[in-house]
Amino acid sequence: MSPIISVANLSKIYGSGFKALDNINLEIRRGEIFALLGPNGAGKTTLISIICGIANPTHGKVLVDGHDIIKSYRAARSLIGLVPQELHTDAFESVWATVSFSRGLFGKPKNPAHIEKVLKDLSLWDKKDAKIVTLSGGMKRRVMIAKALSHEPQILFLDEPTAGVDVELRKGMWEVVRQLQASGVTIILTTHYIEEAEEMADRIGVINKGEIILVEEKAKLMEKLGKKQLKLHLQGKIDAIPSALTPYNLELSDEGCQLTYNYDTKGERTGITSLLSDLRNAGIRFSDLDTTQSTLEDIFVSLVRAP
Known part of the structure; x- marks a missing residue:
């Protein structure tokens, strides 16, 4: 047409x-x-x-x-x-x-x-x-x-x-x-x-x-451009992300009390299961977790701010 x-x-x-x-x-x-x-x-x-x-x-x-x-x-x-x-x-x-x-x-x-x-x-x-x-x-x-x-x-x-x-x-x-x-x-x-x-x-x-x-x-x-995030609210403060968790590209915030993991769902694996296992092995415990997905507004802002 x-x-x-x-x-x-x-x-x-x-x-x-x-x-x-x-x-x-x-x-x-x-x-x-x-x-x-x-x-x-x-x-x-x-x-x-x-x-x-x-x-x-x-x-x-x-x-x-x-x-x-x-x-x-x-x-x-x-x-x-x-x-x-x-x-x-x-x-x-x-x-x-x-x-x-x-x-x-x-x-x-x-x-x-x-x-x-x-x-x-x-x-x-x-x-x-x-x-x-x-x-x-x-x-x-x-x-x-x-x-x-x-x-x-x-x-x-x-x-x-x-x-x-x-x-x-x-x-x-x-x-x-x-x-x-x-x-x-x-x-x-x-x-x-x-x-x-x-x-x-x-x-x-x-x-x-x-x-x-x-x-x-x-x-x-x-x-294509939307992101999903897993936010983990830690039971205790950490000063740095252990090197064993480097592959996950985690972000540490809230004065060391929150970890953020960005992932997508295009494939069959999100990496969340292995992340949680590696967190446990590293001795990091969390009290709560939640997931969020980026909105069209987030995508729009990222596009118009791009150099």
């Missing part, structure tokens, strides 16, 4: 000489949820702006379902819904009017049934006659999503969609995202709530300093 978005050799250089994007190559699969992660200033919003036709690239090419975003702008843009970081709404219009107007901007005929469905899905139906200016920040964010969905796009960009949204509203919004994916909509999101990407995304892309440094299936990424 051909990708719904294809980005080839894309660069963006501003007049000052600042290179916001550096030779980006990326393909987004039809119907997936793709999470684009990166620190502030990494180039996420610039990349989204170019794909959505808001900014022009310096070099490179972007195809949206086969349509060149520059040569066939209208055809490409009509396939995209965008929820930007900043809230831009017609403050003194009603929710119904502003969402309906957004549909008209794409040349779509009036469809009250669709607008009603979108507002109900986003729990905005009881607010349809309310002026935007009277809504809370979280509700305004939902209106932005409703506007993006008004013209029935095949692709939805969510740029920090849950910023400033409370926990209850956030959960409701992600349920809507799941429903959209089930209906065939491709979702591309950026978020600083990395646990959301860990829960929602099919694939993860990491961008840093204008370069894509990794694109991977979420499950494979967690398997």
